Amino acid sequence: MLRKSIVLLMVLLLAFSFACKPKAEEPAVAEVTPTLAPTMEPAALDKDLAILYTNDVHCAVDSGIGYAGVAALKQQLLDDGCYVALVDVGDAVQGDAIGTLSKGSYIIDIMNEVGYDVATIGNHEFDYGMNRFFELRDMANFPYVSANFVDLASGAPVLEPYTILTFNGVKVAFVGVSTPFTITSSTPAYFQDANGNFIYGFSQANGPEAFYAVVQAAVDSAAAEGADYVIALTHLGIDASNSPYTSSELIENTTDIDIVIDGHSHSVIECERVKNxxxxRVLLTQTGTKLESVGMAYITKDGSLSTGLISDFAEKDADTEAFIAQIQAQFEELLNEVVASSDVDLVIFEPGTDPAVRIVRNAETNLGDLCADAYRYISGADVAFVNGGGVRTNIDSGEITYGEIIKVHPFGNMLCMVEATGQEILDALEMGARAVPEENGGFLQVSGLTYEIHTYVPSSVTLDENGLFVSVDGEYRVKNVMIGGEPLDPAKTYTLACHDYLLKNAGDGYTMFQDNNFLLDSIMIDNQVLINYIVDGLNGVVGADYAEPHGQGRIIAVETMP
Structure with a gap:
């Protein structure tokens, strides 16, 4: 039955470009012209080519289809007589305890076992530091590619811009493209030297046209090398907050790419057709996240192209299952240790939504309150911040294990406390609120203060070319900030607790605290901060004070002018 379902998908892909939704005036078949080397006759496949793809797995090694399912699917396609390539589009090594405890190496081991052929980098590939990224790259049995991850001193790509796989003489190029917002979506300090000068970039300094030109140059180079097809592996996403560097905008400003396999926004896109x-028309696709589906791009012997998603596949490769089980056994006991309990569900998603709607990046939640309270309790600060992007998953009521805490805070950030003026705190709140009601990983969950976001006021935050805060040049949409029950005093000095990612390393673009006086410097890892607060501050139980999913009224959105 499982094999029949894959065969049926292949038939659908062949017949009408599965999941493409044509406009009324367009034919149902996605007609895409492959990129051909300029002076060569096109080579021909002697059997169909299936390109399996994953994105934003975030350490979910056995959820959804799981890596053992990916391995089984790959083998089934090989047994059915297809050529098969397996690619990943970034953010694989971070997101759960299996990544945190191994600093990514367990994930690379599993990807090697499954047999990936090529990958591009997401912003979270850098979460364990630049040196560790290079170590992970060297551990991989497959190349990482990125056309726009560059050494600023030389201007040269840090990685190969693309790799070419050959099937019966047919050359398929895979061009890597990384989001130009990688620096602020990871840790800016990782891309700087010891003096704070940026030494790595993502072709963002000169604006979107320069970025498109860098990608186009890689595509042209691959075509000149004889590529018959060009597949772009893009960790860009489609969210408005990623403009002008979305995958759709890349397609609209380039030529000669046949398929764009995307990531970053966790979007489910079986097949869209975007004009270059x-x-x-260029095919655009993305699988969502955490192996909830696996993508398959299909190139037939006659050169037809199509994409689709596979989510109903239960078969597992026994060797891969055993390999993953062996790794998981190494840290299972630690992860299952019960460290506290909760009487209430603690959320980052809107309760009752299906599919789940994340709210921690644009509104207050009870888990956001809890995490911020933990930083303030441990440090004794007047105020504490936690970025919404650093609070990663719900905690259900009942026993809380160490593994669950790591899932909430998987990055290994360290508690710091600084002296900060009221004006710096106000600027930070404005920076975090600039995208509301849209999501922003830098949205601030708070403790020790309350504030309003007047969303009818356009954001006047100015960022530099790296996405780092420069200034607020107009009316503040953040108003009525109260600290300890008193109006914020811009000239007063307060103590502010957060983590090194935001305070020291300009994470999410927060530059205003880097030169401040650090009273506490990297004293405790983030997950231990949360555990200690629940155990010591709450006597081991998260209780009724945190019962309301939308928090305690610390952040109020005002949508219309009073």
């Missing part, structure tokens, strides 16, 4: 700079 020449008006040719």
């Amino acid at each position: 700079k020449d008006g040719t």
Whole structure:
């Protein structure tokens, strides 16, 4: 039955470009012209090519289809007589305890076992530091590619811009493209030297046109090398907050890419057809996140292209299952240790939504309150911040294990406390609120203060070319800030607790605290901060004070002018 379902998907892909939704005036078949080397006759496949793809797995090694399912699917396609390539589009090594405890190496081991052929980098590939990223790259049995991850001193790509796989003489190029917002979506200090000068970039300094040109140059180089097809592996996403560097905008400003396999926004896109700079339709696809589905791009012997998603596949490769089980056994006992309990559900998603709607990046939640309270309790600060992007998953009521805490705070950030003026705190709140009601990983959950976001006021935050805070040049949408029950005093000095990612390393673009006086410097890892607060501050139980999913009224959105 399982094999029949895959065969049926292949038939659908062949017949009408599965999941493409054509406009009324367009034919149902996605007609895409492959990129051909300029002076060569096109080579021909002697059997169909299936390109399996994953994105934003975030350490979910056995959820959804799971890596053992990916391995089984790959083998089934090989047994059915197809050529098969397996690619990943970034954010694989971070997101759960299996990544945190091994600093990514367990994930690379599993990807090697499954047999990946090529990958591009997401912003979270850098979460364990630049040196560790290079170590992980060297551990991989497959190349990481990125056309726009560059050494600023030389201007040269840090990684190969693309790799070419050959099937019966047919050359398929895989061009890597990384989000230009990687620096602020990871830890800016990792891309700087010891003096705070940026030494790595993502072709963002000169604006979107320069970025598109860098990608186009890689595509042209691959075509000149004889590529018959060009597949872009893009960790860009489709969210408005990623503009002007979304995958759709990349397609619209380039030529000669046949398929864009995307990531970063966790979007489910079976197949969209986006016009490129020449008006040719390019297929765009993305699988969502955490192996809830696996993508398959299909190139037939006659050159037809199509994409689709596979989510109903239960078969597992026994060797891969055993390999993952062996790794999991190494830290299972630690993860299952009960460290506290909760009488209430603690959330980052809107309760009752299906699919789940994340709210921790644009509104207050009870888990956001709890995490911020933990920083303030441990440090004794007047005020504490936690970025919404650093609070990663719900905690259900009942026993809380160490593994669950790591899932909430998987990054290994360290508690710090600084002296900060009221004006710096106000600027930080404005920076975090600039995208509301849209999501922003830098949205601030708070403790020790309350504030309003007047969303009818356009954001006047100015960022530099790296996405770092420069200034607020107009009316503040953040108003009525109260600290300890008193109005914020811009000239007063307060103590502010958060983590090194935001205070020291300009994470999410917060530059205003880097030169401040640090009263506490990297004293405790984030997950231990949360555990200690629940155990010592709450006597081991998260109680009724945190019962309301939308928090305690610390952050109020005002949508219309009073």
